[in-house]
Amino acid sequence: MAQGTFVQALRKEAALSGTFMKGRSLMLNGAVLSIEDSGSRFSKNVTVEGSVRGSRGDLYKTHVALDMDEHEVIDYDCDCPAAYRYPGMCKHAIATALAYLDASGAEPVEGLRTPVRTFTAQSKQPARTAPKAPAVNPNFPFPAPVPTSPSLVAALSDLSDARMDELASMRRKLAGAVDPDAPKAALEPSLVPYYNPLFADRFSWALEFRIRCGSVSYVVKDIDGMADAYVRGGTFSYGKKLTFVHSPEAFDETSAKLLNLVVTTVAYLDDITSSRSASYDFARSGFVAERQLPLSEHSIVYVLDLLRGQTISFEPAWSRGMTTHRTYDVAVELSPQREDEASAKRPPLLAAKIAPAAGGSYDLRLPADMYCFASGDAAYLVDTRRARRTDAAFAQHAAPFLSRLLPCRTPAHIAAEQVGEFCRMALPILRDYTDLTAPAALDTVAPEPSFAMAIGVGDGLVTCKITVTYGDWSADLFSLGAPGSPFEEQRPGVPPRDEVAEFRVMDTAALYFDFYEGGLAFEERDDARLFCLLTEGLSALSELGEVMLSDRLRQISVRPAPKLSVRATVKSNLLDVELGASGLSAADLAVYLDSYKRHQTFARLTSGDIVRLDEGARAAFGLAEDLGVDAVDLLDGVSLPASSTLFVDSMLARTPALEADRDAAFRRTVERLDTLGKMDFTVPASLKATMRGYQVDGYQWLGSLEHLGLGGILADDMGLGKTLQMIAHILARVEAGDTKPTLVVCPASLVYNWTAELERFAPSLDVCAIVGAKLNAACRSPAWPSIAWS
Structure with missing residues (x-):
């Protein structure tokens, strides 16, 4: 028969279309760890036993029988889950067959990179085979094809399993619809002791089952097979008289729920034992439930809930020591004790x-x-x-x-x-x-403990002494040491101590104090710790025992953060701004602001009281910074130009932490400033120039400031006509009847430029240039409205 027919036979026997390529990939990647062949010179058949590492690291035992003359696969087996789930050869059995064919030379597999350990039936030692010459690649110099990555092989296997599960679901639906009047199968569980072979010192519980359908019943001897059949909707046989398709419709309601628990438990145990098997290189990996299914206490409670009003066979653990195991039919009570029954009336269990x-x-x-x-x-x-x-x-x-x-x-x-x-x-x-x-x-025997906590101030420390009392016996809690310690043994007559209660008190006290020289304390100047103790700690400690405060601490009160206010007044064209606080003197307010300046969270006032700093302190410093003054200066008040009124008003409006007090003059000034852009001033007709639009805006702005008694800076770029705008403003004042002279102060190099511009654009104005020490007598005359002076 021609070369390659074994490959054809393996492809034909493969469970799925892609199983052969998966097996070949396992073989090429060295997953076949060992193979052992058995046969004789009088037989043409060979039996191969293999050990194969699965794509997820699990170790599986395989068995393959080959007819070497006819190039046929006679038999195969594997202990992997897929071998039980699908008809046909699994990938591990195919990998074993390919490894043997390659090692024996019957059909070498191209691309093999890892030699397989081969054992003969006679010696049980690795067979000595002559090294093979490297196969010549007919496609040289192109590289040999690279097999599929193991991770992708595993992923494809998962997808294939998912499709098979979908098929199983359809199969279950069809099976359930075949004969809806057929008798329902029922599982009868037994709760028995279980000793885990992997953990010999660990005792737990397991379920055993008897299945009953009509008058036929059998002991379930392969729980794993039953669960697998239920998952895939397959047929499973318990004996000669009981074989049927396992679908939810084939079982009664309670049994179907029990089977769901069985399936979940088997899958979980298979996962954890597979990982353990991989770690210790066990010959057989995965969990196989035969007659017993181990259960957790949670699952036992679930099973008993399912069986309310029914019975369960129960084998106590102590009966395992008897010659004959004792089992009892235990009635599961229909309903639990009522939750609303008073504990005094509830009968003990x-x-x-x-x-x-x-x-x-x-x-x-x-x-x-x-x-x-x-x-x-x-x-x-x-x-x-x-x-x-x-x-x-x-x-x-x-x-x-x-x-x-x-x-x-x-x-x-x-x-x-x-x-x-x-x-x-x-x-x-x-x-x-x-x-x-x-x-x-x-x-x-064990009196309840009581605790007394004395908190005081001394030597710059706030201290806490805790006394524990058991009946007539009492001691300093921190001098005792832990229960059973040498410190405790040195004190005669120590009663049984409540370690949990003592540690609860110590842990709570440690939230507010530091351990300090055998006791609890913190520095008196630590305002934050003192504030926390007075606001939270005293309440928490009083829930655990009696709290006694020293007179000095009782005199200290924790005050809420003050409400800061800003008084803004306008008088004589000046704006006065002053900072104040409700309930605080000027000295305490200075301390309050100084504490914020030193980045503290709390302030200790002159009276010893503690105040928490809030958003108001930050807002006060922000206002002072924007005004260009020190925050402490605001306590006595600062005077600013009235032109700052609108700026201060906008700051107070966006600072809700500061309460604003504006007088009537301040409010009137703000209203006048709000009309700044609404005033209209006509360009003087005697101006010998045509002003651009932006120059007219500048001229009107200067007029508005003049009208409000405010100053301003005209800051247009060079060459945009600032001089013209200013000349128009001076000319408008003169035409309005203002007889006072206007002084223009400019660099000496621009004096004559100003005089020339004035004579050009406002020839009706009298202009006098004052340069250096020369004073023109005529300039002293009030008739000169415009004077250029360097």
């Missing part, structure tokens, strides 16, 4: 008894045949007769404690040195949730 023992110790007795399964706010107490669901309070408070002790086959012993701890933490739980019989003396 179990009994407990505490009895004295030798040397001041005690023994705790609880039911010997009861188990506690808890999950969040749900819990069950299970014995050999019934499974009772508790209320949420029991599940949250009692179940975590009792699940450690139940079943109590022998009394739980309480040593004398731990009686106090037991009475403080466990005894209240037993009193609230069990029918407890206990000696009255236990009520006085």
Whole structure:
């Protein structure tokens, strides 16, 4: 038969169209770790056992039988999930066959880069094969084709699995529609002890199942196969008389929900055991549930909830030590205890008894045949007769404690040195949730602690001394040390201490104090710490005990941030701005502003009171900076030109943190300034020039300022006619009847330029140039309205 027929046979046997190429890729990338062939010289058939690393790192065992004469695949098997899910050869079996064909020389595979360890049946040692000459690439000098990346192979495999799952879903729908009147299959679960082979010291629980359909029933011996059939909608056989397509419609409602739990649990356990198998290089990877399915406590509670009003077969863990295992049909109660029942009227679910023992110790007795399964706010107490669901309070408070002790086959012993701890933490739980019989003396063994915190000031420190009291015994909390420490042993008669309560007080106090020389303290000048203590700490500490403040601290009050105000007045063409604060003197306001200047968060006033700095302080400094003065100067008031009125008004308007007080004159000035752009001044007719539009705007602006008694700067670029605008303004004043002279101060080089411009554009004006020390007598005459002076 021609070369290549084995490849054709493998392609034909492949489960899916792309399975052969995936197997070839695994083989070329060295995923086949070892192969072992078995056969004889009298047979033409060869059996190959292989070890293959999957695309996700899992290790699988493969088995392939080949007819070497006929180039046929006789049989194959693999323990991967795909081998159970799809008919045909999986990629791992194909990789094993290709590796053997290449190593034996029957059909070399082109592109192989990693040699495979080959074992013969006779020696069980790696076969010695002569090194092969490198194959000549007919396409040289072009490189050999590179196989698909392993990550992409895995991704394509996922896509293929997804498509198969879609097919399985359709198959389940069709199967469910075939015979809707067929009897429903029912799963009968049993809760049994489980010992994990990977963790020999760890005990848990598992489910076993019996499946019943009509009058036929079988023990489920392959839970993994049942779950796989349910996922893909396939056919599964439990025995000669029970084989059917597994779809949700084939099971009763409770069993379908149980199967959903089984599928989820199998998938989860398969994931975690596969990763563990890869880490330890186990020969078999993944989880395979045969007769038992391990469960968490959460899943056990879920199963019991599903079976309310029904029974479940229960095998206690202690029965495993017997010659014959004991199982009990346990009735799962239909409804839990009512949440609205008062705790005093609620009947206890179990009994407990505490009895004295030798040397001041005690023994705790609880039911010997009861188990506690808890999950969040749900819990069950299970014995050999019934499974009772508790209320949420029991599940949250009692179940975590009792699940450690139940079943109590022998009394739980309480040593004398731990009686106090037991009475403080466990005894209240037993009193609230069990029918407890206990000696009255236990009520006085562990008195509740009380705390007193003395907070005072001295030597520049704010200190806190905490005293803890148990009955008639008391001590400084920080001098005791932790319970059981050598410091505690040096003090005779120390009662059982409540470590949790003590640490709670110390942790709360440490939020407001620093540990300082065996106690708690912080520097008195730390205004922020003192503010936090007085506003928050005293309240938090008073919830834990008695707080005693020294007289000095009681005199310190925490005051709210003051409301800063700005008074703005206009008088005699001057603007006065003054800063004030409600409830603060000028001296305290100065301290307040100085604290902000030193980047502090709080201010200590002259009286010792503490004030938090708020947005008002920042706004005051911002106003002072914009006005070009120091913020402290604003306390006495500063005088500014009236032209600053509009600027100050706009600043106060956008600073809500400062309360503005504007007098009537200030408001009138603002109103007049608002009309600045609305005034109209006509260009003098005697001006010997035609002004451009922007020059007319400048001329009118100068007239408006003149009218309001304000000054201004005309700052047009050079050559745009500032001189002309100014001459027009002077001419308008003269024509309006103003007889006062106008003084033009300019550089000496521009004096005659000004006189020339005045004579040119306003020849009606009398102009006199004053240059140097020469004074023209005529210039002293009030008849000269315009004087150019350098």
